[in-house]
Amino acid sequence: MLNLDLNLLVSLHHLLRERSVTRAAQRMSLGQPALSAALARLRRHFGDQLLTRVGNHHELTPLAVRLRPRTEAALAGIERVFTSEPVFDPGTSQATFRVLGSDYAMSLLGGRVGRLLAERAPNVRLRFELHNPSVIDTAAEVLRDVDALLLPHGFLADLPNLDVFSDTWSCLVATDNPHVGETLTMEHLAELPWVLTYHSPSAFTPAARQLQMLGIEPNVQVVVESFLALPSFIAGTNRIALTQTKLAPLLTAGGEVRALPCPYDAVPLVEALWWHPTHDNDPEHAWLRSIFAEAGQQLADTAVDAHHRQPDIRD
The missing domain is CATH 1.10.10.10 (Winged helix-like DNA-binding domain superfamily/Winged helix DNA-binding domain)
Structure with a gap:
């Protein structure tokens, strides 16, 4: 060196x-x-x-x-070293944080985290990058080069983490799907073609894996490593897909697809922020974790408010 x-x-x-x-x-x-x-x-x-x-x-x-990715990570690490301060002051800090996650996590949390940074740390930069299955396979090593990874529980172990928010699962179908009425059945799940996300031994949707445990092997026609892209592969077809309930309003806004309750008790997910143990006592990183925790609480509060605003069909 x-x-x-x-x-x-x-x-x-x-x-x-x-x-x-x-x-x-x-x-x-x-x-x-x-x-x-x-x-x-x-x-x-x-x-x-x-x-x-x-x-x-x-x-x-x-x-x-x-x-190329190693060079970018090395430069980010060097920048973190030489922008470190004896006392972390978010109001004056020019730190850069690098967080990996899915487009689902970015869509729900990105705007909230961005607004909190703008209010409290106007000079702090956040690099929000998409993860992929290889990142999950080597998470312990990847987390040496990035600040955090947003990922649901069930994939990683023996790494420090913070629960950010929870979610449930819904099914997506085309609005004009002639085979599906107001509800989905287990027969629909067994017979209709599927769009699955992250369909590999190490990267998968837990609710889709649960189907196999229930004895249903999905007829997979499309695999896509994106949740936001699901409507493009469902609209105008007979395909179905699983999506997170909090994301469903965004995916159905165009009117070409609709969300329906799952016909089985799909296992909920808990999205967590994961990091390398070397960051445990880092005041900069502790502050970053608090920002994500606050953004997750805002998301939960918004969901509760939306639920309370819904009319009671018994009235």
Whole structure:
């Protein structure tokens, strides 16, 4: 490490992002010869071209593709080190937090967390990024490079966590699905085609896994690693899907799909914030956790208010 020039890390980051020496030099306010020299040093260090010309543009080599997320994580870690303060003051801090989660978690919490940051920490930055199954498989290692992971209970163990909010499950069907009336039955679940989210041995929807335990093997036609994309694969078809009840109003707003109660007692989910034990006593991280806890409480309060505003059909 003593022989490494960490300025090369910044050059590598911009080169991999821009895939062009000219654009990367402009981004860094450097002359092109200086960045070309940096690229040459990086190529010697890695024993790899990193950028290869294809026609009139450059593409990343396989090694460069692997280096890109590692470079971004390394820069974020370095920034956290050199922006650390003896006493954390959110009002003046310029810290950057990186949190991974699904589009479901971002949709429900993102706006609330963003408003809290704007009110209390206007200079703090939040990088909210989508996770994927490989992140879940290697969560203990991934959490060394990111601040937190939003994920329901049932996938991780032996890591510190904070419950943020809970949710139940509903089923989505096309509004014009001729096979489904006002309710869904277990026969519908067994016979109609499905859109499943995160359908793999390590990444799955617990409520969908529960179906298999009940003896129903879903006829899976589509697998998508997104909850917000579900309506696109259901509208105008006979497909059905499971979605979180708190997300259902957003997914059905366009009118092409509708949400119905599950015909079985689907296991509820508890969305939690997970982090690496090294962050346990970090005042910056403790403050971040408090922001997510408050956002989760706001979400719960909104759901209660909405329930109380619903008319009583007995009146």
